[in-house]
Each structure stands twice: as structure tokens, then as C-alpha cells.
Amino acid sequence: xxxxxxxxxxxxxxxxxIIQYLQNDYLALHSCIFVxxxxxxxxxxxxxxxxxxxxxxxxxNHNIFEISLHKLNEDDKAQLNKYGINNESFSLNTLFNYxxxxxxxxxxxxxxxxxxxxxxxxxxxxxxxxxxxxxxxPLLLIKIFIQNKVNLxxxxxxxxxxxxxxxxxxxxxxxxxxxxxxxxxYNIKNLKFHLNNAILNIDLLNYLYSHxxxxxxLHCQKNIHHxxxxxxxxxxxxxxxxxxxxxxxxxxRAYPLTILMNSNCANTLKSIVFYKINFLDIHYLKEVFEQLxxxxxxxxxxxxxxxxxxxxxxxxxxxxxxxxxxxxxxHTIDSLKLLLEKSGDYLENIGIKSITYKLQHQFIQxxxxxxxxxxxxxxxxxxxxxxxxxxxxxxxxNQNLSYISIDFCQFNYxxxxxDIELSSIILQKLGQILPYRLEYLNLALKFEINNIEIFLxxxxxxxxxxxxxxxxxxxxxxxxxxxxxxYIMKEKRVRYLAIEDxxxxxxxxxxxxxxxxxxxxxxxxxxxxxYNDLFIKNYDYIKEMDY
Numbered sequence: 238x239x240x241x242x243x244x245x246x247x248x249x250x251x252x253x254x255i256i257q258y259l260q261n262d263y264l265a266l267h268s269c270i271f272v273x274x275x276x277x278x279x280x281x282x283x284x285x286x287x288x289x290x291x292x293x294x295x296x297x298n299h300n301i302f303e304i305s306l307h308k309l310n311e312d313d314k315a316q317l318n319k320y321g322i323n324n325e326s327f328s329l330n331t332l333f334n335y336x337x338x339x340x341x342x343x344x345x346x347x348x349x350x351x352x353x354x355x356x357x358x359x360x361x362x363x364x365x366x367x368x369x370x371x372x373x374x375p376l377l378l379i380k381i382f383i384q385n386k387v388n389l390x391x392x393x394x395x396x397x398x399x400x401x402x403x404x405x406x407x408x409x410x411x412x413x414x415x416x417x418x419x420x421x422x423y424n425i426k427n428l429k430f431h432l433n434n435a436i437l438n439i440d441l442l443n444y445l446y447s448h449x450x451x452x453x454x455l456h457c458q459k460n461i462h463h464x465x466x467x468x469x470x471x472x473x474x475x476x477x478x479x480x481x482x483x484x485x486x487x488x489x490r491a492y493p494l495t496i497l498m499n500s501n502c503a504n505t506l507k508s509i510v511f512y513k514i515n516f517l518d519i520h521y522l523k524e525v526f527e528q529l530x531x532x533x534x535x536x537x538x539x540x541x542x543x544x545x546x547x548x549x550x551x552x553x554x555x556x557x558x559x560x561x562x563x564x565x566x567x568h569t570i571d572s573l574k575l576l577l578e579k580s581g582d583y584l585e586n587i588g589i590k591s592i593t594y595k596l597q598h599q600f601i602q603x604x605x606x607x608x609x610x611x612x613x614x615x616x617x618x619x620x621x622x623x624x625x626x627x628x629x630x631x632x633x634x635n636q637n638l639s640y641i642s643i644d645f646c647q648f649n650y651x652x653x654x655x656d657i658e659l660s661s662i663i664l665q666k667l668g669q670i671l672p673y674r675l676e677y678l679n680l681a682l683k684f685e686i687n688n689i690e691i692f693l694x695x696x697x698x699x700x701x702x703x704x705x706x707x708x709x710x711x712x713x714x715x716x717x718x719x720x721x722x723x724y725i726m727k728e729k730r731v732r733y734l735a736i737e738d739x740x741x742x743x744x745x746x747x748x749x750x751x752x753x754x755x756x757x758x759x760x761x762x763x764x765x766x767x768y769n770d771l772f773i774k775n776y777d778y779i780k781e782m783d784y
Contacts (some may be wrong), residue, residue, distance in 0.1 A: 253279050264764055287391070289350040302354050302374075305381050313377060320370050322358065329602045336382060337764070341391040343429075344408060347400040348375055350427025352402055360674035372407045379411055383418045392422050393456070394441065416444050425449055429456035429486075432511035439471065446474035452608055453481050456780075458488040480507075486510040486780065490518075494525040508534035510561075512776055517542040523549040526557070536561035536586070536779050544572040550579055563588035563615070563775055570599050581607025585637075588615035588775050594623060601626045605633055613640040615775055621655065624662050628670055635672045636713035643667075644707070656683040656709060664688035675699060677773060681707035686715045693724035703733045705771055711741040718754070726761045734758060737768035 252275060264369065269280035288301045309317065317323075351374050352362075358368050399408050415421050427451070439670065473496045476482065483503040489512065497506070498521070505528050525530065535558055537543070550557050559580035564573070565588075566590065577584070587604055589597055601623060604611070611634040616627055631638065645659050660682035668691065671678075678701050704725070718736070725731050736748040748754060749767040758765050 252276065258284070281333055281335070282338040282528045285335050287341035287665050289337060289343065289346040290341070291346045291349065300733055301335070302351075302378075304331060305378055308336075308381050308385070309377070313380075315684045316373065316375070320373060321360070321366055322370070334385065336385040336387060339382060339387045340389060341393075341427075342389055343391075343393040343395065345393075346394040346403065346406075346419055347378075348399055348402045351375055351378070371403055375403065375407060376414060379414050379421075382420050383414075383523040387421060389422050391427040392425045393427075393459075394431060395429070396431040405740060411694055412441055416440060419444070419448060423448060424451060427454040427456075428452050429458070430459045442471035442475065446471060446478065448478055449475075450478045452479050454484040454486075455479075455482060456486040456488065458494060459490055459492075469493050469496060473500075476500050476502060481505055482657060484508040484510075486512065487514055488512045490514070494519060494521050497525050498528060503528050504530050507531055508536070510536040510538065510779055511540050512536075512538045514540045515542050516540055516546045520547060523552050525695070526553060527555065533558055534560045535580075538563045538588075538776055538779060539565045539590075541566055543568050543576065547572050547575050551575065556580075556583070560584065561586035561613075561775075561779055563590070564592060564600065565590040566592065568592075568596075570596060573600055574603055577607040578601045582610070584608045585610055586613040586775070586779065587611055588613075588617070589616075589619075590617035593619045598623050598626060601630055605630050609634060610637050612637050612779060613775070614638060615640075615642040617640075617642075617644045619645065619659070621659060621662060624666075626657065628666055631667075632670050635670065638672055639674075639676040640773070641671075641675065641677070642679040642681075644679070644771075645683075658683065660684065661688050664692040666696075668692040668699075671699045673699055675701045677705075679705040679707075679772065681709075683709040683754065684717050686717060686720055688719055689717050693720065696722070697728065697730070699730070701731050701740050703735075703771055704731045705735045707737045707739060707768060710738045718748070722757075726758060726763060729761060729763070731763055733764050733771060735766045735768040 257279075263284065266284050267282045269276045270284075271277075285301075306317065306322075348371070352371055355367060355370050355374070356362060360370070362741075394412070396408065428445065452475075455646055456477070456498075472492070477500050478495055482505050485497075486508065487510065492514075497503075505590050509532065532555075536567060537559065557580050559576065560583055562576070562584060563586070581604075584607075586602075587608065589600060590602070597619065605626070614631065614634070616623075619627070631641070643663060645656070663680070663682060664684070665688060684706065706717075707715075707722075721734075721736070725734070734748070738746045740746075748766055749770075755765045
């Protein structure tokens, strides 16, 4: 058997590709730092690309404020001292110009991280000093980033959530400062903005369509209740000059699809995500989609009034490549059937929530009949009549299935008669039909020792990279941790683990807070996470997919 040789000159490139694959695995990236200089030089920029990210609660950038604030001029130092912070105590000894690696900025994550850091300085969050710092430091940091020639490739403006942390005046000042320094966002590839009637949005949109024509992902979120022709105008102006627009995400409320007509993206746009869109307000779908020549991925997540676009979809002369369908309201069974008949061969991500058990049963049957390539399956709220068809579905798509989330959604109630019944059925039957490898398994149920032991025994041939357990606790519930240790820790069947106990009183206890237990799992190469940090929301999963 012949094999190709790897020359020494190829090693850095190969190593870089391997470490790039670990981009979202912050613990693994931290480990890479200590291997050798080459690995360190590759890993450090990845760790600092998005230093304010709140995706995972890890101290991957815990020195960013000290490092940044050490680069102040004398006037800014004096102002910081006035607010009670002495930057002379911050370390100067850094191996890299870390700030130059920053590529991503989300306004909410940015100010939220600053708020948390100020909280570590023993300053009361009710004090004037706290609010002054919360308005001063964001502008100061942006100024420092610009001085250090930070060049963003991802820029996300989330107005409502940002001004809940600081205020509209601070956010407005941040936007104005950025717009006065165009190189900061000149080369953005990923853009998200929250539309409303605020003037800062119009200023930003005006700049974006005039200067930024290399956007590959555009994420639009709006809370405008009435039709806003000015918004439509600027959206059209942003989209038209783009030479490489590959993905658009429309979030909440309707967007006029006509903004995509006769644009440059006809031969570049590959993916469209509709999240919580009412399709009653969507017109010209057929005309627009007929123009999109390379569209390969369409996602419907918790959209309403599907029936209103079914005829347009059926009239398309091109395949309708629906990759994701998450349902959370009553749709006519006929509209769901027609949609699956048209697109079932393409569907990869399915979710069912908050629909009647009868409709749920029929929908699962249709999925079994028309969909064979499911990778992500989510079942939220179900009864004992729909459990067994779900098992059949999992067996049918076993070859491709990588993500499973099952939640009986009864955590806001005290003991219910079917808690144990539903959970027992799932835990006693699921383990034996799982594929040999799962990327992600989330089970939110009522766990009893005998049932979880059956599940773990039946699934002993399955490696689960991320295992999440949310356990409903009431009465004299038994501790499941010893069972978890016996079947998971010793056999090394899991890489990442999260366990959360939810009590009828509303109190929650997380394995992540038990430091000795966490260390014990680490000795077996299992990292314990906070449940909410490891939990994957379907919308986030779709947004993170690569195209």
C-alpha cells in the first residue's frame, strides 16, 4: 500500500489546519499553547479572535482589560484614575500584540464583558462610579483597538440588548467613533445589525452600503412594527454592491424579499435562514428564488403561516433545498406534508415543539417517510404515544444522526403522573438505538437510578462527545452521579459533560460548581461544563453551520 510522504516544510501548514479545526474548543486551544512555539503561535490568534464572546464561560481572555488599558495616553490615564482605577498595576509583559488578533465584536457581548469585569473591582453596581465606568470604558477600549489597527471581519450591532447594559448615548457614541475610523470595519465579512428607527442605524447603514462590499454573511434583526421604506431602501443598497454575499439571516418580522431581486448575489447566495418570520407577509417568494442560481440551503426556524407559501414553493421550477425545519405552532397537516414531499430529500435538521400530540404523531410519520438524511433531531414536549414513532425515526436516520435533544418540558411543574413514565420509556429504549458516535446528546427528563443505568448499559458502544443531563428533582430523588461515574468516567465514553438538577422549588444545582468533582472528571479527560454553556440552541446551531 503506497503512502505519500510529508516533508518537514509541510508540517507548519498541516499543524495550522489541525489547530484551526479546534477553533471553538477553547480548552483544547489552551492546551496547544504549551506544546511548543509553533503551536503557540497558531493557537494564540484563534483564542483572541473573539475575546468578548459569551458562547462559553471560560477565562480564555481574562487579561484583555489589563492588557488594553495599559496602552493609554496620559489624558486617558488621568480620567481612569479619576474613576478609581490605577492602570499602573496592570502587567506590561506580553509575548504578543494580542489586540491585533481581535477580529470579532458584538456590541452586547462587548459591554456585558466590561460590566462583569468592573464587577470584579469591588465597585458597587448601584454606584455612580460603576455607571460612569460602564459608559467610559467601552469608548476607551474601542479607541485603543483602533490605535492598535484592529481590523474586524465580524461586526454585530445589537441595539436593544446593548442599551439594557449601558445606554443609548453610549452605544451611539461607540458607533460614531467607529464610523470616524473606517478601517476598523472596512473589511467586514460578517455583519449583523438590529434595525429600528434610531438615527444611529441609518448612519451606520449609510456607511455600510457606501464602503463595505465584501460582506459574505448578512444577519438582519428588526423590531419595526410598521413597514419602513427607508429600511428597505438601505437594505437594498447594502445588498446590491456585494460581490460575495453567501448567506442571509432574516430574524423576526417580515423582510421584503424583493431586496434580493436583480442583485449581484444571484450567483453567490447559497443560504437563507428565516427565524420567527410570519410568511403571511412574504411575497414574491417564487420570483425571487427562481433568480437565485446557487441557493443550496434554506432554513425555517419557528416560522408561522407556512400554508401561505406552499403553493409558491410547489410552483418553483428549481428544487427547494430546505435543510432545516423547526415547528412550534399549529400548521395544517397538509401544508407540512406538501413541504416534506417537496424538500424531504434535503432536510437535515428537524425540531418539534408546542404542537398537538395528534399533529406531532402525523408529522413524525411524514418525517419517517420523506426524510432520510437527518443530522440534528430535537423533540420538545411529547406524550407516550409519540415516543415509539420517535424511536423508529431515530433508527431510520441512524447513519447520519449526530445531534439529539429530547426534553419533556415539565420543569416548571411539580410532580406529574407521567414524568416517570415518559422518562422511563426514553431511558430504557433509547440507548440501544443510538448510532456508534454522537456529537451531542441532551436529555431533559426525570432520571431514576435504575433507568439511567439501563440507558448507560445499552449505549455502552456509543461515544458521545457532548452529553447534557437535566434532571427533574422532587421528593427523595436518588443521586445519579455515582452511576454516571461508573459508566461514563471509567469507560471514557464522553468528552464534555454537563449535569443540572432542577428542583420543584425552582432551585438549580450544577455539577460544574462542584470543584472536586470537576477535577476528578478532568483526571479521566472529561471536561465538565455549566449546563447552559454546553447547551446548543437550534438557532445558534444553524448560524454556526459552515457553507
